Amino acid sequence: MGYRVEVFDRAKKRVGEIDTWISLDFTVRWCAEGIWQLLIKDGTPQADLIEKGGGVAIWQEGVSEPLLSGQVDQYQKYWTKVQHTGPGSLYISGKCHNRLAYSRLAFPEPASPIPRQYAGRSTRAVASGAGSAIWSELSSALGPSALPDRRILGLNVGTDPQSGGKVTDSLRYDVIGTKLEEWCKARDLGYRFIYNADSQEVDLKVYAPRDLSREIRFSPELGNLREYIYTLTGPRITRVVVACQGEGSARYIWQLIDSASESEWGTSYEQFVDRRDVPLKTSPTGAPELVTTTGSDGFEDIGQNPSGADWTPLVIAARKTLTGAETAAQKADETHDKAKGPYNQAVNALEDAQGAVTRAKKRLADADTAAEKAAAQKALDEAETDLGKATTAHTKAKGDFDTSKAALTEATSNLTAAKNALKAALTAAKPVAVEHYLSVIREAAEAALKEGEKSGNFQVYPIDTDYCQFGRDYFVGDKVTVAVDGTEYVDIVREVSINVDEAGKTNEVSPKIGQQGSGEPLNLYKTVSELQKKLRRLEARM
Structure with missing residues (x-):
């Protein structure tokens, strides 16, 4: 299986082909950055083909499109007096x-x-x-x-x-x-x-990506698996103790145990997780209890759910009702304040009118002459007319005052009821908050157990054969099968690294299947455990 390297300039125009090199290494990755590196003799026409901004396309014999193409991003001159003599060698490399x-x-x-x-x-x-x-x-x-x-x-x-x-x-x-x-x-x-x-x-x-798990199989029996290694590792953590808020004996402590791993491996390991950010404390009965504070408004602060909202629809509705009741009470208070002035003025006017009538009557009673009596009578008539007007105004002002007072009383009562309803809703919401925080500490404990859980690592090293070749028969992203010791494992080809010698022939093709080599190894404990069990049964029969 041969390879060739075409060169293009920064405008993507083909400028030539490199057919002589010391070594060619490249890695094709699924949905990620692949890499390539070419080692050639410096000072040759082929070394001058690749310019800044240009790049290469790497072709495999029998495949209709390049396995990888990419722009150059590094030149490295390399000279030694033993191997890379004369003009020296040039490493040219880049990403796909x-x-x-x-x-x-x-x-x-x-x-x-x-x-x-x-x-x-x-x-x-x-x-x-x-x-x-x-x-x-x-x-x-x-x-x-x-x-x-x-x-x-x-x-x-x-x-x-x-x-x-x-x-x-x-x-x-x-x-x-x-x-x-x-x-x-x-x-x-x-x-x-x-x-x-x-x-x-x-x-x-x-x-x-294609599902080639039936067609592309790697196994020792097929001769396309150079090496495989599987490893079972016991757990490093089997018990997690999570501590929440609170001090001393009031601090809420919760434990999660991986009983299955302890039973399988015959050991136990404890780990402490400090979660003072979780507002739970221990109640007098030992149960978890929400940590709250009471504000200057008299309401408990029970926090909010992860979305930043109140814990229950009842609390949301109670807050809305309280806001309406506060607005209504404030409006009623303002209306009542406005009614006080006219009412007080009407009271004073009525008292003045009543006093004027009293004085007019006395004047009439004290009058001696007809003229005095006529004048006093006229004054009394005017005073009584004013009294009638003052009485009417007082009646209206008093009605407005009494109405606004009744409205204020009702609004105040509604406000008190809304406050009590919110307090009750907050109390009723506490168990909901507690359940949420219990799930938080469970997740924290599960994460700690996950970090230290028993693990199974399965490493496989396939090779190319005449019957199964990367590029021609499968590509990155395709699902393939690895069959070892009677157990089959199906996963995608994440990346393939290829080393080509100076004759253009393949030295090594190294696919990585699944999470192998990704920095995030998949825990194949169940798969590897099955491999171990089958191997033991086979040894027992032999």
């Missing part, structure tokens, strides 16, 4: 074209430059099929829909593939490549940027 996705951030407003981002959304929601989400994000960040200074020369993103499961996410200056890893991982979808030798552009390809 998937790096383009990692070169852009997901702007909240893709159509706006950075100085105008403030005028738009703070975050951008994504809710579409994974294929459409990938295409749209890349098109708007570096394709034809991108701002002019963000577009990549010679890039073809094609049309919306409209494939894959639904993506629901939010974006705010995230690295797009990192986001695409997440979207593809959970939705059986892949993407890659690859050089197109015909159009001399870089094409975006969004594709569904």
Whole structure:
């Protein structure tokens, strides 16, 4: 199986081919940045082909498109007096074209430059099929829909593939490549940027990985498995003690035990987890109790749920009722205050009118002459008329005053009832809050147990054969099967590393299946445990 390396310039135009090298190493990764490195003699025409901004496309014999293509990002001169003599050697290396996705951030407003981002959304929601989400994000960040200074020369993103499961996410200056890893991982979808030798552009390809678990199998019996190692490791933590708020004996303590692992491995290990951020304390009966404070308004502060809302609909409704009652009470108080002035004035006016009538009557009684009596009578008539007016005004003012007072009394009563209802609702909501925080400390305990749980590591090292070759028969993202000791394990090919010698022949092809080598090894305890059991049964029969 041979390989060849084509070279293109910064405009993506093909400028030649490198057919002589000292070594070629490259790694193809599924939905991630692959890498390549070429070691060639310096001072040769082929060494001069690769320029800054240019790159390479690595082809495999019998495969219709490059396995990997990418731009150069590093030159390293290498000279020794023993092997790399004369002009020395040149290491030329770079990342694959998937790096383009990692070169852009997901702007909240893709159509706006950075100085105008403030005028738009703070975050951008994504809710579409994974294929459409990938295409749209890349098109708007570096394709034809991108701002002019963000577009990549010679890039073809094609049309919306409209494939894959639904993506629901939010974006705010995230690295797009990192986001695409997440979207593809959970939705059986892949993407890659690859050089197109015909159009001399870089094409975006969004594709569904194939399920080749029946066709592509690795096992010692088939001769395409160089080595495998499986390891069972006992638990490092089997008991987790979580401590919440409170002091001394009032501090709430809770324990979670992995009884199955203790029984299997015959050992136990304890770990303490401090969660003073969880507002639980121990009640006098030993049960968990919510830690609360009472504010100046007389209400208990029982906190809020993870969404920042009150714990129950009853509390929400009670707060709404209280707000209405407070508004009504304030309005009633203001109305009553307004009624006090006219009422007091009417009372004073009535008292003055009554006094005037009394004085007028006395004057009439004291009058001696007819003229005095006529004048006194006239004054009395006027005083009684004024008294009638004052009485009418007093009656109206008193009615308004009594009405506003009754309204204030009712509003005050309603306010008191609303306050009591809120207090009752807060009390009733405490168990809901307690249940939530109990789930929080359970999650904390489970996370600690997970970190120290028993583990099974399964490492496999496939090789290429005439009957099963990477690139020709399977590719990164495809599902394959590993069969060892009577147990089959199916997972996707995450990456493949290839070393090619100076003759263009393969020295080594090293696929990594599943989480192997990813930095996040999958815990295959059950699978590895089954391997061990089957091996023991086989040894027993032998």
